[in-house]
Amino acid sequence: MNVLQNELGYHVQHRVISSEPWVPQKRERIFIVGFRDPTDFDFDALEVPDSKAGPRLKEILQPHEEVDPKYTLTPRLWQYLQDYKAKHQAKGNGFGYSLFGPDDVARTLSARYYKDGSEVLIEQPGNRPRRLTPLECARLMGFDRGKRRWRIEVSDTQAYRQFGNAVVVPVVEFVAKAMQPHILKAVETSGKPVIRGEVPIVARPGSELAAEYA
Known part of the structure; x- marks a missing residue:
């Protein structure tokens, strides 16, 4: 200033x-x-x-059946995130993953999302949580919105980094x-x-x- x-x-x-x-x-x-x-x-x-009148995640999420299984957390990663969160909760800390459903509002998407997606994990009934897809990130950041379509021509890692560093x-x-x-x-x-x-x-x-x- x-x-x-x-x-x-x-x-x-x-x-x-x-x-x-x-x-x-x-x-x-x-x-x-x-x-x-x-x-x-x-x-x-x-x-x-x-x-309070803003949109909810169900308005930007793709149907689970249309999402590539690669975005679902592996059993090992999901167990690690659960153990990590439990360890810090026992110490009174708030570190750990965040899980969201269709009627929720997500926390802030960051450039580190490509690592494990832990800040915004999406619930999947009967299955382990999954990451947001790059398209869902584009919607979450307002790039892909209304009649405006957004082409994603980079790798998932680069897309996650760029969307996490962007403004809405x-x-x-x-x-x-x-x-x-x-x-x-x-x-x-x-x-x-x-x-x-x-x-x-x-x-x-x-x-x-x-x-x-x-």
Whole structure:
């Protein structure tokens, strides 16, 4: 905040927002919004949807019968996770796996998910728990949502790492839409042309073509 405000001169606001209203995952992150000049944007006054009305895991999970058996924990790994959790519970610690059903909201997906999936394990009736599939991770992070399909063209390990390091897309969209009228007003005040719904392509002397977004 010191660098953004005092060294770079931005008018900055910040707020912690959880992803629960948009996806079935409790993922709290700090979002920072900065404008070069003062605006009427008020981050604290921005009305975030009620998390209680948010989606549940059943809305993003694939049917168990369609999920490759490789995502089901092996007997050895499942036993290890149970023993590990029991050991720490005996010491009064909260370490261990987390198990979720279709009506739950998952905990935060992390980049280490590829190791054992222990932070978000999915219940399977009559069987051992399973990991989320990469597609389910894409849905849990809001990449694959509504009519927007998301192609996953990397290994499961890389997909888990990348989704775990990402931000939840609809949360960013929510903040961006709240900023949009203030950005447009700032651009109009600056005297620069405002082009809505297009990306004008301009050529600058001594440079290649560059895209400028209004």
